[in-house]
Amino acid sequence: MVTEALAKLVSLLEHIGNSLKEENATEATARLLQTVDLLNRLPPAEARRRENVAAIGQTGQRLAEHVLSMEETLRYLRTFAATAKIAGARIPDFSSFASEIVERIEFATKEVKALSLQIRSLEGQIESATANEDGSLAQHLNGIPSIAQRLISNAEEIQAQRRNLSELAETVAGLARKIQNKVAHTLSAMQIGDITRQRVEHCQTAHAIMEAYLASEAPANLSANDRQRLSQLAMTLIFELLGETTKGFDRETVKIVDNIRSFSGDIGTLLDLYRTMMSQSGQDGKSPINSLRGDLSAARIVVDRIDVAAAGANRLSEKTSEMVKELTTSILTIQLVRRDIQYMALNTNLRCGKLGEEGRxxxxxxxxxxxxxxxxxxxxxxILVGLGKLETQATGLKDWRQAGEEENSSGLGTHIDTALAHIGEAGASMDLNVQELRRCGEAMTSQVADVIKGLDFRAGIGETLASCTKEAGRTRSAFVDTTGLEAPVAAISERIFKIYTMAAEREIHAAIFGAVSSLAESAPAPASDEELFADALF
Known part of the structure; x- marks a missing residue:
């Protein structure tokens, strides 16, 4: 369980490290700085748009003044035409001629009224275009420089956070691998159980070999005393083998216990580093990512407001361009009417000159x-001059952004939406990884604590080995005289010697039974018990 938790921990840390790669952070920061650049262009661009709208409004007002002047002129013309009609009522053919002038003036009046309606329509479009330009939009625009500055600051903080978290992740991963190595070494060291079992089996086999020999192969003339001496010799061997086995078991299990207990300190350090990662990843609620998300959301609100204002400006530009064409046609028509009126008046002057006093x-x-x-x-x-200016201003309003700027602010909105989505995914991924890291760390700590709590080799195998050694010691002899038993001892010794797999066993055997024959020693043996133990471990 501990090894599984450690493997999962290392995997999580590697995943966090990969998510914090330099190229990923650099790319994200570059996108963020591009967004900041686009944001910084908004206030001057919006100022140009508002200036264009205001200029169209001023030109429209001047056009309205000229239209009013034209309406007043037409009223005078209508009065003079009516007067001329009355004065020439008694003159042949002049009445119909005056009526034609009146009709021309009435036609011009209708055209001018149409002009007036178009101008009022323009005023309505301007009001619509400026309807969203209230104080809140100005406040939002004024707040953009501070938002942009905070975004830059947050980008720098995120870069620093990324570096710190990356370094922490590497440190934690290194510590986790160190614990992994300790666990692996501990698990390998726990093969002392197999070695101990094998040695105990060798003791059992040695006892069985001695018993089998005495039961079926011993010479008939072997006395009871001789049999007892052989049994004591075997028990002495078993006692020494068990004693060596018990010491080796105690020595290695002490190392295992010390190694496992050292996990506590390592895991404590690991959890301290984890808490540091928690605080730096924003789990304490102070992450620059959270601030970044808030500032980008505020910027998105500004962009939405500007989108609405820009849409109104575009409609105003299109409507103004259409209106300029219609007004130009109307003005040209009015100029034709003016020319007709002047020609008619000139003809009237010429005719009146011939009439003398009657036509005065x-x-x-x-x-x-x-x-x-x-x-x-x-x-x-x-008005024609004003319409030309209005056409230029309408074109300027349509192209109020400078070269290189987004075609519309929705392009910036897309940048912000992409950044928000990226930040949301990165934040969610980091939160998920850190939470999983916390659960994994807590599980590992609990598991190691449980292992340490229940770790007591002496209560089981150690006590049993000690008991067996004590029991063997009761029937062994410090010195066994083997005089006259050379042949049985040699036969038994050779058989027992063949079962050994460790140098320490052979050394103990030689000390009790004496040197063995070259045939028995022909099997290859490690140079030392330490090498044998190392081979068993790895």
Missing amino acids: AINVVAGELRSFASLLDEDAEK
Whole structure:
């Protein structure tokens, strides 16, 4: 269980480390700085848009003034035309001629009224375009520099956080691998159980060999005393083998216990590092990622507001361009009417000159018609100049962004949405990994604590080995005289010697039974018991 928890921990740390790679952070920061650059362009661009809208409004007001002047001129013309019609009522054919002038003036009046309606429509479009330009939008725009500055600051903090977390992840991963190595070494060292079992089996086999020999192969003349001496010799061997086995078992299990208990300190360090990672990853609620998310959301609100204002500006630009074309046509028509009126008035002057005193009054009225018709032309020229300016301003409003800027602020909105999505995914992934890291660390700590709590080799195998050694010691002899038993001892010794797998066993055997024959020693043996133990471990 501990090894599984450690493997999962290392895997999580590697995953966190991969998510914090330099190239990923650099790319994310570059996108963020690009967003900041686009944000910084918003206030001046929006200022240009508002200036263009205001300029169109001012031009529209001047056009309205010229239209009012034209309407007033037409009222005078209508009055003079009516006067001329009355004055020439008794003159043949002049009444119909005056009526034609009145019709022309009425036609011009309708065209001017249409102009006036178009101008009022323009005012309505301007009001619509500026409807969203309240104080809150200005506040949002004023807040963009501070938002942009915070985004840059947060980007720098995230870079620093990434480096710190990456270094911490490497440190924690290194410590986790160290614990893994300790666990692996401990698990290998626990093969002392197999070695101990094998040695105990060798003791059992040695006892069985001696018993089998005495039961079926011993010479018939072997006395009871001789049999007892052989049994004591075997028991002495078993006692020494068990004693060596018990000492080796105690020595290795002490190392195992010390090694496992040292996990506590390592895991304590691991958890301290984990808590540092928790705080730096924003689990304490102070992450720059959270601040970044808030600032980007605020920027997105500004972009949405500007999108609405920009849409109104685009509609105003399109409507203004259409209106300029219609007004230009109307003004040209009015100029044609003005020319007709002047020609008619001029003809009237010529005819009145022939009438003498009778046409004097009409002649005066016709002169006034010509004079005021020229005023109509002056207003028309001013309106045409204004319409040309209005067309330029409408084009400028449509192209209010500078070269290199996004075609519309929704492009910036897409940048922000992408950044928000990326930050959300990165934050969620980090939260998930860190939470999983916490669960994994807690599980590993609990498991190691349980292992340490229940770790007592002496209570089981150690006590049993000690008991067996004590029991063997009761029937062994410190010195066994083997005089006259050379042949049985040699036969038994050779058989027992063949079962050994460790140098220490052979050394103990030689000390009790004496040197063995070259045939028995022919089997290869490790140079030392330590090498044998190492081979058993690894």
